[in-house]
Amino acid sequence: MDDPVVHTVRVVGATHHFPSPSAIFVEYRDGDELRSAARRLGVPLVHEPWRQLSESLVRIKPGVETSPPVRGGAPIEKWDAQSRRFTVFEIRTAWPSGLYRQEVFGRFRYALHSQDKWYKTNHAEGVYIIAGQNDELIRWRPDPTDPASAPGTLIVDNGVSLPDPQRRAVGLCTGLGPKIGKHSRNTRYDNVPRDIAEAVANSLRQPLTLLLETSGGENGI
Known part of the structure; x- marks a missing residue:
């Protein structure tokens, strides 16, 4: 039996991100060759780890109750769904519902305000909550060369990001990092099956928008 062919892909990330890990791809003809390659590489062999991760995703929800931002402290910022960014908020009489953040001891503290109560959260989950x-933050597009095939592209809107569990699930579909759209700046994860995309969207309390038709440019990316 010939040794399997192993390819290492060096991933170059953007300068403002942490360095992306390299990915190793293995060419094999049967299960024995694949198991042999796993032993040589010193890694466990796991079948479809992205599916296992997607099945373990839990629907996000607000955290425990907490206190509101401190008036008179660091500037208070509120998430603006239109611009997809935090803007300085001047509190006058009442707190509108929404996602807030305030720097405390050098780190941002995030809190949700809903029905006169405050809840702990983080940036990624708070935006989806x-x-x-109708915000359509998560989209999925089938492979334009073979629309009937299972894998496609998961597209996350500009200004938002996936929480770590969801990002790991879709990232393992290729083993490579996401791509950023040239014009829209959306984040794109390739080779994601539709059922995995639906599981991710459902865990984030969002409907999955299907892009079944493509046009010029970046095809909706």
Whole structure:
């Protein structure tokens, strides 16, 4: 039996991100060759780890109750769903519902305000919790060369990001990092099956928008 062919892909990330890990791809003809390659590489052999991770995703929800931002402290910022960024918020009489952040001891503290209560959260999850069902933050497009095939592209809107569990699940579909759209700046994860995309969207309390038709440019990316 010939040794399997192993390819290492060096991933170059953007300068403002942490360095992306390299990916190793193995060419093999049967299960024995694949198991042999795993032993040579010193790694466990796991079948479809992205599917296992997607099945373990839990629907996000607000954290425990907490206190509101401190008036008179560092500037208070509120998430603006239109611009997809935090803007300085001047509190006058009442706190509108929404996602807030305030720097405390050099780190941002995030809190959700809903029905006169405050809840702990983080940036990534808080954005999805307050998002409406019509915001279309997550999209999926089938492979334009073979629309009937299972894998496609998961597209996350500009200004938002996936929480770590969801990002790991879709990232393992290729083993490579996401791509950023040249014009829209959306984040794109390739080779994601539709059922995995639906599991991710459901865990983030969002409907999955299907892009079944493509046009020029970046095809909606």
